[in-house]
Amino acid sequence: xxxxTQTPKHLVMGMTNKKSLKCEQHMGHxxxxxxxxxxxxxxxxxxxxxxxxxSINESVPSRFSPECPNSSLLNLHLHALQPEDSxxxxxxxxxxxxxxxxxxxxxxxxxx
Amino acid sequence: KQEVTQIPAALSVxxxxxxxxxxxxxxxxIYNLQWFRQDPGKGLTSLLLIQSSQREQTSGRLxxxxxxxxxxxxxxxxxxxxxxxxxxxxxxxxxxxxxxLTFGTGxxxxxxx
Numbered sequence: 001x002x003x004x005t006q007t008p009k010h011l012v013m014g015m016t017n018k019k020s021l022k023c024e025q026h027m028g029h030x031x032x033x034x035x036x037x038x039x040x041x042x043x044x045x046x047x048x049x050x051x052x053x054x055s056i057n058e059s060v061p062s063r064f065s066p067e068c069p070n071s072s073l074l075n076l077h078l079h080a081l082q083p084e085d086s087x088x089x090x091x092x093x094x095x096x097x098x099x100x101x102x103x104x105x106x107x108x109x110x111x112x
Numbered sequence: 113k114q115e116v117t118q119i120p121a122a123l124s125v126x127x128x129x130x131x132x133x134x135x136x137x138x139x140x141x142i143y144n145l146q147w148f149r150q151d152p153g154k155g156l157t158s159l160l161l162i163q164s165s166q167r168e169q170t171s172g173r174l175x176x177x178x179x180x181x182x183x184x185x186x187x188x189x190x191x192x193x194x195x196x197x198x199x200x201x202x203x204x205x206x207x208x209x210x211x212x213l214t215f216g217t218g219x220x221x222x223x224x225x
Contacts, residue, residue: 006155040220042201042215042216042217043156043215045213048212056212088153090155092156098143098144098163099161100146100158100205101213102158103156103157103158104155105155106155
């Protein structure tokens, strides 16, 4: 299995809702990442988990809460989001630098 | 702070032509460089990964080169096809510190049938 799987592919949520994005990989990669991408912009790093521990938090608002239950799963819990949080959310994983990153297909999030 | 730039931001070429996409980075202390393709609203697909010790990598019609000393990489696409239309992103890994990938600004490529 050489894929990173993200669910759901699309999500529409109200500003008072709580939802979660899920990411799964079975490549044995030790690092997993969440990125946010706005239209026509490159991806922006949000969080990095290394060996299931949060190693980087790019000053993301607390309405985004990451969780890494085990080495294969990464969640992003969403609560009280704003319309400007609407974006494509990408998950990625890597084993070591020499092999680069593998990205998922993303979740298109719309906050109404 | 590493900055990665891709010029041009958009490019349109007729089908069948060969083309080159450019990527420039300000800090030459990179571990490797990765080229990605992104279709509208989709995730990133890895195309080629070049280690800092390598000069080029090839996959099918794609060839990526790396000149670390001048802070430049190019992605060469031979015999372009309409299916090559997408946004192409380069990204660099730092030599030291955390594993934070720095992305380029992207080139939106359109192949005209």
